Amino acid sequence: MKQIVRAFDRFLSRLHGVFVFWDDPDCMFRAELARARHEIVLPGAVIPAGEKVLLIHFWNEQMPQISLEGPDMAMALRTSRMIVSSFRVLARLLRSDPQMAGVRALGGATVLFAAGDESGAEKLFIRLGFTMSPYKSPLGRFGEFWENFYTWALMWAYNAVSLRQRRLLALHRTEAWMTPEKFLLKYGTGTAPQAHEPHEMGAEGDS
Numbered sequence: 001m002k003q004i005v006r007a008f009d010r011f012l013s014r015l016h017g018v019f020v021f022w023d024d025p026d027c028m029f030r031a032e033l034a035r036a037r038h039e040i041v042l043p044g045a046v047i048p049a050g051e052k053v054l055l056i057h058f059w060n061e062q063m064p065q066i067s068l069e070g071p072d073m074a075m076a077l078r079t080s081r082m083i084v085s086s087f088r089v090l091a092r093l094l095r096s097d098p099q100m101a102g103v104r105a106l107g108g109a110t111v112l113f114a115a116g117d118e119s120g121a122e123k124l125f126i127r128l129g130f131t132m133s134p135y136k137s138p139l140g141r142f143g144e145f146w147e148n149f150y151t152w153a154l155m156w157a158y159n160a161v162s163l164r165q166r167r168l169l170a171l172h173r174t175e176a177w178m179t180p181e182k183f184l185l186k187y188g189t190g191t192a193p194q195a196h197e198p199h200e201m202g203a204e205g206d207s
Contacts, residue, residue, distance in 0.1 A: 005153050005156070006157050018030050024089075027059060029057060030059050031054055032055040033052065033054060034053055035049075037049065038136050040053075040105050042131050045104075045105075052103050053106065054180075055106075060154055063158065063159060104179070107130060107176045108177075111151050129182055131176070132174055133175045134175070
């Protein structure tokens, strides 16, 4: 059953044009060029619906695995390093790839926390530079339930231990966004890892 979920995830990734921007074991994310489903309000910027955005997706196959004993400091440090390394490479792509021109915001939705819950996950996203807001599903609560169900299935298929503290009906989606200007200011400086160059757009690999 887990193989079916993973195969369906790969199918949807290809269907939506999700791509690998850095083919490296330290990369935690993939990305997707899309259009904003609704207005996105950020500090100093309002992005109208329909504008070009870059969705950031967790790369399930490369997420650090939670051990049976639960997360520890070593996992937290590795996760932090992977996030920053991935974002630095993504910032380089944002500067150099012509297909990134016109991107008005970067981010997406997550079930890692509920907006305003002051959890460790929310504080991490704030430190990373994102602005949070409640999720707005185009299909309302019905659509959000099925999106949560799919996310729950992915967590079960790739890292079942992570479900210990997560019940399907208790999942809440939160949107996290950042302007490209702020993203480049935060991650476009310093030296990005050079082990593997970012993929060209559409070079999906095993996504």
